[in-house]
Amino acid sequence: MSLTKRPYKGTRDFFPKEKRIQDYIFNIMKSVAHSFAYEHYDGPLLEEVELYKAKSGEELINEQIYSFYDRGERFVAIRPEMTPTLARMVAQIHKEEPRPIRWFSIPNLYRYEKPQRGRLREHWQLNCDIFGAPNGEGEFEIIQMLITLLTKFGANNKHFSICINDRKIVDKVFEHILKVSGELSYKLYKIIDKSKKVSSVALDKMIDETALSTEQKNLFKKYIQSSTIEKMNSFLSENSQVDALDDLNKLFNDAKNLNINQFLTYDPTIVRGLDYYTGIVFEVFDLNPQNPRAICGGGSYSDLLKIFGEKPLPGIGFGMGDVTLTDFLKTHDLLPDLSTPKNDLFISFQHDDCRIFSFKLAHELRKADLRVVSNFSALKFKKVFPLAEKKGAHFVAFMDELELRDQSVQIKNTQTKEQKSFKLNDIESIVSYILQK
Ligand code: HAM
Numbered sequence: 001m002s003l004t005k006r007p008y009k010g011t012r013d014f015f016p017k018e019k020r021i022q023d024y025i026f027n028i029m030k031s032v033a034h035s036f037a038y039e040h041y042d043g044p045l046l047e048e049v050e051l052y053k054a055k056s057g058e059e060l061i062n063e064q065i066y067s068f069y070d071r072g073e074r075f076v077a078i079r080p081e082m083t084p085t086l087a088r089m090v091a092q093i094h095k096e097e098p099r100p101i102r103w104f105s106i107p108n109l110y111r112y113e114k115p116q117r118g119r120l121r122e123h124w125q126l127n128c129d130i131f132g133a134p135n136g137e138g139e140f141e142i143i144q145m146l147i148t149l150l151t152k153f154g155a156n157n158k159h160f161s162i163c164i165n166d167r168k169i170v171d172k173v174f175e176h177i178l179k180v181s182g183e184l185s186y187k188l189y190k191i192i193d194k195s196k197k198v199s200s201v202a203l204d205k206m207i208d209e210t211a212l213s214t215e216q217k218n219l220f221k222k223y224i225q226s227s228t229i230e231k232m233n234s235f236l237s238e239n240s241q242v243d244a245l246d247d248l249n250k251l252f253n254d255a256k257n258l259n260i261n262q263f264l265t266y267d268p269t270i271v272r273g274l275d276y277y278t279g280i281v282f283e284v285f286d287l288n289p290q291n292p293r294a295i296c297g298g299g300s301y302s303d304l305l306k307i308f309g310e311k312p313l314p315g316i317g318f319g320m321g322d323v324t325l326t327d328f329l330k331t332h333d334l335l336p337d338l339s340t341p342k343n344d345l346f347i348s349f350q351h352d353d354c355r356i357f358s359f360k361l362a363h364e365l366r367k368a369d370l371r372v373v374s375n376f377s378a379l380k381f382k383k384v385f386p387l388a389e390k391k392g393a394h395f396v397a398f399m400d401e402l403e404l405r406d407q408s409v410q411i412k413n414t415q416t417k418e419q420k421s422f423k424l425n426d427i428e429s430i431v432s433y434i435l436q437k
Contacts, residue, residue: 008121009115009121010113010115010120010121010122011120011121011122012120012122016341017338017339020338020341021326021335021338022124022322022326024335024336024338025153025322025325025326025329026106026124028149028152028153029104029106029126029149029320030104030106031152032145032148032149032152033104033126033128033145035148036102036128036141036144036145036148037102038102038103038104038128038130038145039102039103039104040103040104040105041086041089041103041104041105042105042107043079043082043085043086043088043089043105043107044079044085045078045079045108046070046076046077046078046079047076047077047079047084047085047088048074048075048076048077049061049065049067049075049076049077050075051077051084051085051088052065052077052080052081052084054084054307055084055274055275055276055303055304055307056080056081056083056084056274056275056276057273057274057275059273060080060081060111060273060274063112064080064111064112064113065077065078065080065111065112066078066080066110066111066112078109078110079107079109079110080109080110080111081109081125081274081319082105082107082109082125082127082319083127083129083274083276083301083304083317083319084304085107086103086105086127086129086315086317087301087304087305087307087308087315088308090103090131090305090313090315091305091308091310094131094132094305094310094313099131099132099133100130100131100132100133100138101130101131101132102128102129102130103128103129103130104126104127104128104129105126105127106124106125106126106127107124107125107127108122108123108124108125109122109123109124109125110122111123117291117293117327118291118292118293118323118324118327119293119323120323123321123322123323124321124322125319125320125321125322126149126318126319126320126322127317127318127319128142128145128317128318129142129315129316129317129318130142130315130316130317131313131314131315132313132314132315133314133316135247135314136247136250136251136254138300138314138315138316139247139251139279139280139300139316140251140254140255142298142316142317142318143162143164143251143255143260143264143282144258144260146162146284146296146318146320147162147260147263149320150284153329153334154332154334155328155329155332155334157262157263158287159286159287159288159328159332159334160263160284160285160286160287160295160328161263161264161265161284161285161287162263162264162265162282162283162284163265163266163267163270163282163283163284163285164248164251164264164265164266164267164270164280164281164282165248165266165267165268165269165270165271165280165281165282166244166245166247166248166279166280166281167271167272167277167278167279167280167281167299168244168247168278168279169232169236169244169245169248169268170189170192170223170268170271171185172236172241172244173219173223173236173239173241173244174188176239176240176241177219177223177239177241178212178216178219178220179216180212180216184210184211184212187210188210188220189271191203191206191207191210192223192224192268192269192271193269193271193272193273194206195224195269196269203224207220207221219239222235223235223268224268224269226268227266227267227268228266229245229248229249229252229266232245232266232268233245247279247280248266248280251264251280252264252266270282270283272297272299276301276303276304277299277300277301278300278301278302278303279299279300279301279302279314279316280299280300280316281297281298281299281300282297282298282299282318283296283297284296284297284320286324286327286328286331286332288331288332290327290331291324291327291328291331293324294324295320295321295324295325295328296318296319296320296321296324296325297318297319298316298317298318298319299316299318300314300315300316301314301315301316302314302315340389340390340391340392341391341392342371342392342394343371343372343373343391343392343393343394344365344370344371344372344393344394344395344434345365345370345371345372345373345393345394345395345396345397345411345434346372346373346375346384346387346388346391346393346395346396346397347361347362347372347373347374347375347397348375348379348384348387348388348396348397348398348399349375349378349379349398349399349400350378350379350380350381350398350399350400351378351399351400351401351404352377352378353401353404354378354399354400354403354404355377355378357399357404357407357409357424358374358375358397358399359374360424361397361409361424361430362374364427365427365430365431365434368427368431370431370434370435373388373391373393375387381398384396384398385414388414389414393414394413394414394415394434394437395411395412395413395414395433395434396411396412396414397409397410397411397412398410398412403421407423407424407425408421408422408423408424409421409422409424409430411430411433411434413437415437420433
């Protein structure tokens with residue numbers, strides 16, 4: 001029996017065509033992160049399961065984690081997310097680092113999911129996080145960065161929206177309005193998290209099955225239905241809790257001043273599935289219903305460093321997945337044409353005696369950082385251009401007996417069709433001709 005050629009379920013082989021798309025996406029991610037002065041970091045693929053048990057939440061631990069015992073009987077997991085690793089790393093150095101600490105990474109992560117559109121078992125995720133920023137400033141910067149990033153890809157507010165909420169509002173509603181705590185409030189969080197993913201009948205059923213009184217159930221439903229800042233404001237003021245909206249109001253105001261508020265939507269059902277969030281939380285959605293999964297999710301977490309015995313240091317960040325982002329960019333036709341590779345020059349020769357001259361020329365041009373495709377054997381003239389096109393070469397060089405005699409090379413611009421002859425040793429002129437494009 002022969003082996004399957006397919007990759008493991010829920011993972012992808014990246015052939016050059018797909019890898020070009022991923023490289024394009026990662027390059028934009030890196031350049032935007034650098035433009036906000038975020039520094040690149042990375043961590044290990046394996047972590048002890050304990051790290052995730054501390055704060056990531058039941059769903060991740062019970063249903064999604066890839067875990068096993070290593071040969072030394074340590075219970076380890078392939079990282080399902082980066083935030084716990086990041087917190088562990090920041091806990092080691094935060095006392096020496098000037099604040100705020102701004103870091104980014106693009107790790108691959110594993111989650112045991114049912115593969116479907118927008119969900120795989122391996123994905124890459126841009127993580128941008130800031131630690132130790134003054135109250136509210138980190139939140140605003142992270143949102144700004146997210147908008148800058150998506151607009152760099154060519155997206156606008158007709159393509160996506162950032163849905164925002166604040167867990168402090170939910171906590172206040174639970175504590176002061178519903179007057180619930182502990183296990184029950186944890187359950188209610190999970191119901192809010194699922195509320196938009198299930199039908200209204202299923203939602204009512206979930207609420208009915210809780211231990212809430214009829215009055216509490218009505219208040220809980222009212223919370224979920226307060227779908228604008230204004231509605232939430234009146235719900236909270238009816239119950240004397242209006243100051244719960246302060247941080248969110250500040251964020252929306254700052255966004256208005258930078259004229260980026262059109263990208264933001266208030267959404268009381270955003271609470272996030274991960275347990276460590278304590279303040280502002282958000283998810284980015286494609287406005288095209290073809291892609292219902294969030295492109296990105298994040299929020300602020302004030303207590304994550306405590307699990308390492310450190311004093312709390314507020315952090316805020318987001319994770320943006322490559323699977324959902326690629327679907328988003330493809331749906332809105334925002335990817336450039338990456339169907340062929342991009343090279344500067346295809347060097348061919350038509351007479352065997354030119355071989356070593358063509359290699360010498362390639363050698364010199366690569367020193368000038370040009371992307372050069374060498375052809376290894378003499379090539380019939382009519383085959384040169386179709387092959388050069390497949391290799392994505394902007395220029396084509398050819399040498400035959402005549403060129404061999406006077407030590408020259410013909411170089412043709414495949415776009416403008418201009419063709420010029422150069423002396424083989426005049427590398428400078430060849431480079432500037434090619435760089436002009
Ligand atoms: P998350 O919401 O679990 O957050 O994931 C963030 C994003 O990663 C999602 O919105 C989605 O784009 C992508 N993603 C997650 N799981 C999958 C999957 N199975 N297949 C494809 N894409 C996926 C976190 O992971 C947080 N640690 C993010 C964070 C960073 N919060 C603060 N800093």
